[in-house]
Amino acid sequence: MRSRVDASRGLAPRALRPSFPEGFLWGAATSAYQIEGSVDADGRGESIWDRFCREPGRIRDGGTGATACDHYRRYREDVARMAELGLKAYRFSVAWPRVFPTGTGPVNPRGLDFYRRLVDALRARAIEPVVTLYHWDLPQALQDRGGWARRDTAARFAEFAATVARALGDGVRYWITLNEPWVVAFVGHLFGEHAPGIRSWAVALAVAHHQLLAHGLAVRALRAEGGGRFQVGITLDQVAVRPATQDEADAAAAGRFDGWRNRWFLDPVLRGRYPADLWPLLAPLWRPAGLVRPGDLDVARARIDFLGVNYYSPAVVRHAPGRPPLEAEVLSPRGPVTAMGWAIDPGGLAQVLLRVHHEYGPLPIMVTENGAAFPDRWDGEPVVDDPQRVAYLDGHVRAVADAIARGVDVRGYFVWSLLDNFEWARGYGPRFGLFYVDYPSQRRVPKASALWYREVIARNGPDASVPSPGGQAEPGRAPRRPSGPPA
């Protein structure tokens, strides 16, 4: 049998001249808890991440989001930096506990005001705001009532979505309901590495289902507020899955892993059903009585205007008999890796884009996150040299161009991240930013990748006359280093 995971897709010869459509949205992304700080300001309520960070041993360096990049107070300065890069779009998230301190009940107008000011500042610089409604900071009060494992949280989320849309709808056209629901479900509720730190298949699968419901209900709420003016989507993290060998067993294991890692959300959102091959394997884990109710998957399949794809890395999978429940093992990367230990493979981005296009599309796609952490150092110079990140981004941008050349309708690309920030359980160690953040002084220092990105945006694509280093993390193999800090 042919594997569902066809690693050869997208590996045909590269497009010679990387080219991007007119109006392509070149952006950068962040999320509220990772950059804002000011967690007690203006009536904000507690989030699950505030609570989780206080639990000993949860965060590698003991860090919290209490100050982070102090963006809540420095947003004007940060928007000015975006403008210096020439960003066309900025993707940020709204902290639910700023808007509803206890998750529901009375709105906190001061919380909403912050996002109004931010949207106004972006608009004043002609930067398109792209709003993510949920990037992991659930109000703790909702967690105390069961969190995403409770069906009612989906309805509360739709209420939140409608409230934010009403407040910001004049200035915001692009809306993303959820960011990486797979990570929320499984890293937060199966591996216990993210808030709320639960370890249970049954809970994780219930959380996955309720997020799908929440997504569909929020799409409806957004349409009711914005009509046809809004562009609404969801962001799913996609892994380029490849079998370790041509062996049937490895191919089957890769297919199962892909089903859990990618199709568990793709299928309900775009086809209105759970993956048929995985259903018999996973459904018994939550004893489905009452979880999936008639009509739920019709709600989850609400029409979307674009799919957000986050891509960082591939996964090479081999059959591992007896490993419940998927009998699959992800091998350690062999080649170059980032500071997160993630394999560097731009071809994987083309692979996931082509896959979504061929199997679920055609549909408009935005690469809502792509980027890499490397051990950047700042010694007081005006620009932080980060050749590995320049190489990584250059390779991945060219992979997007490859996918476009093959007919994929990609509308935007967002670097993760604008700023170095709080990398969840990994704390402040990994630095993903285009701008280095010196946390003690809160100074932002452009990295060479920011200057490279400024040129890419100005040219609407990478310099076709300069060969790509292929995204390999080898220092010194970056494309020509652009000169001078941003104007």
Ligand code: IFM
């Ligand atoms: O920092 C995260 C982000 O919050 C979600 N996507 C992956 C990034 C890097 O780990």
